Structures are given as structure tokens and as C-alpha cells.
Amino acid sequence: MSRLIIVSNRVAPISEGGPAAGGLAVGVYDALKETGGMWFGWSGEVVSSGQPQLQLVEQGPVTFATIGLARRDYDQYYRGFSNATLWPAFHYRADMIQYDGHDFEGYWRVNTWLAQQLVPLLRADDVIWVHDYHLIPFAQALRAAGVKNRIGFFLHIPFPAAQVLLAVPPHRALVEALCSFDLLGFQTQADVRAFCDYVVHEAAGEIEGAEPFVAGAPVLVRAFGRSLRAAAYPIGVYPDEIAQLAKAGARGKSVRTMRQTLHDRKLIMSVDRLDYSKGLVERFRAFERLLDQVPACRNNVSFVQIAPPTRSDMHAYQDIRLRLESELGRINGRFAELDWTPIRYIHRQYERSVLAALFRQSHVGYVTPLRDGMNLVAKEYVSAQDPDDPGVLVLSRFAGAADELTGALIVNPIDIDGMAQALAQALSMPLAERRARYRDMIAQLRSNNVSVWRDTFLRDLAQGNGQRPAANAASEKATAARGKTARKRVAA
Incomplete structure (x- = not known):
């Protein structure tokens, strides 16, 4: 049986009946503890000196793999681009967007670095499930490192309408990075529509099976030389x-x-x-x-x-x-x-x-x-x-x-x-x-509890789309090069 690897910005320690955590933490942990596997991400610690070290802790069927962030990485990746730029943009607060090209570079750098920390821990048949807006470039970084595993992404916050997303200067690089995943999961059909609208009208992409946007019914997306699927998978509770x-x-x-x-x-x-x-x-x-x-x-x-x-x-x-x-x-x-x-x-x-x-x-x-x-x-x-x-x-x-x-x-x-x-x-x-x-x-x-959410998403991720272009070193190198060029152009 394939091992499930959960990747999120923060790996939150959760105890049964303990202090309440956010929706992502509760939902992810409830899903992972039933299947076993690994939860990888930031420990929440900001390291003032030296190189952050990866820590592995076994807790029942779950391995927690955590690592700290250097102060500059925390400021640029987390406080900066993730929460001063993406969070307000994705919540339709364009008036509150703060953008700094150095923060965007730090966001991309930290995603690449985190992906490199995960690569040695992976097995050939692992299924990787990445969560939320902090980690949009994560699959692209894994692909550039030669990872061929199936990789899914779930966005816990809204995906904004195209006209709102355009307010984020590196919007194209972000959507291209999303297209390195095999399956994109959103909370609602409206979020799927917003993503597809951007793909069609801003990225000259194609959508098959776009109407109606039914929860759990993936549409096929072709953009940036890749094929992937996208659907709504509303997260539940127990x-x-x-x-x-x-x-x-x-x-x-x-x-x-x-x-x-x-x-x-x-x-x-x-x-x-x-x-x-x-x-x-x-x-x-x-x-x-x-x-x-x-x-x-x-x-x-x-x-x-x-x-x-x-x-x-x-x-x-x-x-x-x-x-x-x-x-x-x-x-x-x-x-x-x-x-x-x-x-x-x-x-x-x-x-x-x-x-x-x-x-x-x-x-x-x-x-x-x-x-x-x-x-x-x-x-x-x-x-x-x-x-x-x-x-x-x-x-x-x-x-x-x-x-x-x-x-x-x-x-x-x-x-x-x-x-x-x-x-x-x-x-x-x-x-x-x-x-x-x-x-x-x-x-x-x-009828739609956390187990249904998890099982439906992972079933669709395992099935694939049957129409994905063959991955090869040249295409992955070209994708990474396009992203690097876009980041330089925006930062300039």
C-alpha cells in the first residue's frame, strides 16, 4: 500500500481534546491518523543562528518530519509573501495587498529548500498531498529535483477571481507552478470556476468538462504544457x-x-x-x-x-x-x-x-x-x-x-x-x-465527513487523468526555466 505524505506549512502538534487548532491542522491530522504516513513541514521554530535541522518523531502511525526556518526565510516566505500578499489577495482584499519582490524570491527559495529536505525521505510509491497557499511552488520544485510521484494540492482558502488575482504581480508564475501538480483540490465549485477562468483567459489554456462544476467531479486542465485535473472537495468534520x-x-x-x-x-x-x-x-x-x-x-x-x-x-x-x-x-x-x-x-x-x-x-x-x-x-x-x-x-x-x-x-x-x-x-x-x-x-x-473528503481526493489522485504528457527531463527543465525567468522579470 502506498504511503501518504502530507506537506503543509506548519506541522501542528495536536492532542485529542487539546487546544483547538485551525481547520487545516484538524482536518489533515484526522485524515492522516487513520491511514498512517508522514507529515512534513515547518516546526514553528525560528532559528536565529546555524542551519535548521530536520527532526523526525514517531507518534503512533504518523511520522512528524519538521524543520525550523531561518529569520530571513520566516520574514520573507511566511510574514511577507504568504501572509502580506497571498492571504489578502485570496480573500478578496486587494486593498490590503503588500508586495515586495524580495519577499517573493524568498517564498520561492524556501519552497525549493523545503522540497529538497523532503526528497531524501521519499519512497518510489509515496503519494504526496500538499496543502495550502504557502506551498504553491512545491510540486514544481519536486519535479525539478526528479520526483515522479503523484502529487496533489489542496487549497484551504478561497481561490480568487481572475481580476483579483491579477493584482498579485507574479500571478502567472504562481498559476504555472500550480499546474505542476497532478490534481488540484478546492473547497467549492466557485473556486474551481475562478481557477479555470484564469487558465482560459489569462494563460491561453483549455478546460474539458468544465460545466457544471460538481463537487468531486474533476475537470481536465491543459496549460503551460501540462495536463492536470481540478475539482471541489469540501472538507468536512467528524x-x-x-x-x-x-x-x-x-x-x-x-x-x-x-x-x-x-x-x-x-x-x-x-x-x-x-x-x-x-x-x-x-x-x-x-x-x-x-x-x-x-x-x-x-x-x-x-x-x-x-x-x-x-x-x-x-x-x-x-x-x-x-x-x-x-x-x-x-x-x-x-x-x-x-x-x-x-x-x-x-x-x-x-x-x-x-x-x-x-x-x-x-x-x-x-x-x-x-x-x-x-x-x-x-x-x-x-x-x-x-x-x-x-x-x-x-x-x-x-x-x-x-x-x-x-x-x-x-x-x-x-x-x-x-x-x-x-x-x-x-x-x-x-x-x-x-x-x-x-x-x-x-x-x-x-455524508461528507473528513474520511469522505480524504478518500475522494486520494482516489482521484491515484487514478490520474490518463492524458498527462510524458514527463521527461527536458520538459521539466523548460518548466523550471520559465518559472525562473518569470520570477526575475517580476522582481525587476
């Missing part, structure tokens, strides 16, 4: 496991304390990383509008926002924290009473069992990102509910999860009045309607 975590977490001290302090008030719950793409300021303002428009909610509804820190050494994230805390103080100062604080804002992480229990305790799950690839919090919220008395999910139409969770109240996160109205509807929704919406959503989550 809903029954989350339900068990919710029941276990309900016995914890923090959840019991929350119940006591609520005093029979209804609870609105949000959990997000502190990121400008999550629509947190708009979310606070919509709750304020609810209190304005529905006075009966005052002192009868509490809103808890848990927002763990992320990328706190970047100015954009420092700015969003200051804005959010300013809104928090203004709204609480306006509406708070001696025995009630409207918004409880918590800037720290909690264990997964605690979060699941809080979801189960709440009457409304409030998930309204401005743009999100999937948003597993939405799926975890539904999974954690009591089937006999479920809460209501208020969900942004711009989260990938909105395609599947049609039982949610779907909102536009820019529409403050619309979100306030959805909150009011959720808080007053009859039990029979809540149960019906929950049944529809939990059935969807069970």
Missing part, C-alpha cells in the same frame, strides 16, 4: 466525535461557570481566529443593531466572541485587534448594566471539548466571515447541537460551508441590518423549525 466532545466538555468548570453566569439568558456564540477576513467588527455592529432594534434582547441575550491571537507580529492583525477592542468598549459602554455585559470578548484559546460544549449550550452560532474557504467552525457548531433542542446557525454566504449547510440562516456579512434581523429570527425560531434545519444539516455533515 460530527459524531464532536457531539461526544460537547457532552464531555459540559462537565468542565468553565462551561458550568458560563451556565451559572448567564442566568437563563440566551447565548450567541462565535469562535474565530483574530483575522480581518472574519468580519468581526461587522459582527459586533450587527449585535449592537439587534439591541437597538429589539429592546427585549437587552439583558436577555449575551454574545460571547472567542478570538485567539494569530500572526500577532503583523501590523494588519494588530490593527484589527485595536479596532475590535474599540468597538467592544463602545458597545458595552452603551448597553451594559451592573449585572450584564452584552459582549464577552475572550482573546485566548480553549480546548476543543470546551468549545464544543459552549456551542451546544448556545442558542445561536454566529459565523459571518467576509470571505472563507470553508469555515469548519460552522460545521462544528451544527455537530455539537442537542438534536432535541438544537441552536440556529447564522452563516455568511461567503463561507464555503454555506454551499452545504442550507439549513442555516444565510446572511451577507456587509449587511448590518440583515445580520441583526437574522439574529432576531434565530433567537425566536420555533423548536420544530430548529429541529428540521438541524436534521438537514447533520445529515449532510455525516
Whole structure:
């Protein structure tokens, strides 16, 4: 049986029921621990001196292969091009893109270096699955090193419309690098359409089987002298496991304390990383509008926002924290009473069992990102509910999860009045309607859990497309040369 090699920017240590990690980390680990294999990537350590050394650690069926980054590599590859350029661009925030040609060179250099660290660990029949925007050039670097294994790529964040991607100066080099993979996986059909639109209109490529874009039904892409396939593979969760975590977490001290302090008030719950793409300021303002428009909610509804820190050494994230805390103080100062604080804002992480229990305790799950690839919090919220008395999910139409969770109240996160109205509807929704919406959503989550996501993607990766041009040293050398020329031209 072929070994599965997972490659991601960060190899996150995950313990069962431990601190909650991001969607990529949870999804990847849940997939890998069932099959066994290797997880390769950055350790999270920034090495101040000397050459970073690869570390191998066995944990059950999984080998963790991690390596640190030098300070310059961290600044250029991670803080620079990945998170100051690609992250805002892929989340449709062209106004926040910061581009530096040296950072782009560092991004490409680190991808090449990481690929070189992985090559000696590979076996001939390994299947390689690369994850997310930090590692777009990874397959091209492996191909240049002579690796012939099948290599798939999954993008956890949105893929932007072509006109947005054009705002990134080296956009062509990035898409050409993506075409070195054998299979590209996206969260939604809209992401597949955006990629194919770029290929056709900006790269003079060809698409076969482009309509309709059905999840899990790959289309054939021909571009930059290569053939590959692309499809939507919406990532899932294990809903029954989350339900068990919710029941276990309900016995914890923090959840019991929350119940006591609520005093029979209804609870609105949000959990997000502190990121400008999550629509947190708009979310606070919509709750304020609810209190304005529905006075009966005052002192009868509490809103808890848990927002763990992320990328706190970047100015954009420092700015969003200051804005959010300013809104928090203004709204609480306006509406708070001696025995009630409207918004409880918590800037720290909690264990997964605690979060699941809080979801189960709440009457409304409030998930309204401005743009999100999937948003597993939405799926975890539904999974954690009591089937006999479920809460209501208020969900942004711009989260990938909105395609599947049609039982949610779907909102536009820019529409403050619309979100306030959805909150009011959720808080007053009859039990029979809540149960019906929950049944529809939990059935969807069970039919497309993490195992289905993994198995479908890896099945398609193993099948190949049957029309890929024969790989040879000359074609791989030409591809690498074109990429190098493009990078020099952009940097200049």
C-alpha cells in the first residue's frame, strides 16, 4: 500500500481534546491518523543562528518530519509573501495587498529548500498531498529535483477571481507552478470556476468538462504544457466525535461557570481566529443593531466572541485587534448594566471539548466571515447541537460551508441590518423549525465527513487523468526555466 505524505506549512502538534487548532491542522491530522504516513513541514521554530535541522518523531502511525526556518526565510516566505500578499489577495482584499519582490524570491527559495529536505525521505510509491497557499511552488520544485510521484494540492482558502488575482504581480508564475501538480483540490465549485477562468483567459489554456462544476467531479486542465485535473472537495468534520466532545466538555468548570453566569439568558456564540477576513467588527455592529432594534434582547441575550491571537507580529492583525477592542468598549459602554455585559470578548484559546460544549449550550452560532474557504467552525457548531433542542446557525454566504449547510440562516456579512434581523429570527425560531434545519444539516455533515473528503481526493489522485504528457527531463527543465525567468522579470 502506498504511503501518504502530507506537506503543509506548519506541522501542528495536536492532542485529542487539546487546544483547538485551525481547520487545516484538524482536518489533515484526522485524515492522516487513520491511514498512517508522514507529515512534513515547518516546526514553528525560528532559528536565529546555524542551519535548521530536520527532526523526525514517531507518534503512533504518523511520522512528524519538521524543520525550523531561518529569520530571513520566516520574514520573507511566511510574514511577507504568504501572509502580506497571498492571504489578502485570496480573500478578496486587494486593498490590503503588500508586495515586495524580495519577499517573493524568498517564498520561492524556501519552497525549493523545503522540497529538497523532503526528497531524501521519499519512497518510489509515496503519494504526496500538499496543502495550502504557502506551498504553491512545491510540486514544481519536486519535479525539478526528479520526483515522479503523484502529487496533489489542496487549497484551504478561497481561490480568487481572475481580476483579483491579477493584482498579485507574479500571478502567472504562481498559476504555472500550480499546474505542476497532478490534481488540484478546492473547497467549492466557485473556486474551481475562478481557477479555470484564469487558465482560459489569462494563460491561453483549455478546460474539458468544465460545466457544471460538481463537487468531486474533476475537470481536465491543459496549460503551460501540462495536463492536470481540478475539482471541489469540501472538507468536512467528524460530527459524531464532536457531539461526544460537547457532552464531555459540559462537565468542565468553565462551561458550568458560563451556565451559572448567564442566568437563563440566551447565548450567541462565535469562535474565530483574530483575522480581518472574519468580519468581526461587522459582527459586533450587527449585535449592537439587534439591541437597538429589539429592546427585549437587552439583558436577555449575551454574545460571547472567542478570538485567539494569530500572526500577532503583523501590523494588519494588530490593527484589527485595536479596532475590535474599540468597538467592544463602545458597545458595552452603551448597553451594559451592573449585572450584564452584552459582549464577552475572550482573546485566548480553549480546548476543543470546551468549545464544543459552549456551542451546544448556545442558542445561536454566529459565523459571518467576509470571505472563507470553508469555515469548519460552522460545521462544528451544527455537530455539537442537542438534536432535541438544537441552536440556529447564522452563516455568511461567503463561507464555503454555506454551499452545504442550507439549513442555516444565510446572511451577507456587509449587511448590518440583515445580520441583526437574522439574529432576531434565530433567537425566536420555533423548536420544530430548529429541529428540521438541524436534521438537514447533520445529515449532510455525516455524508461528507473528513474520511469522505480524504478518500475522494486520494482516489482521484491515484487514478490520474490518463492524458498527462510524458514527463521527461527536458520538459521539466523548460518548466523550471520559465518559472525562473518569470520570477526575475517580476522582481525587476
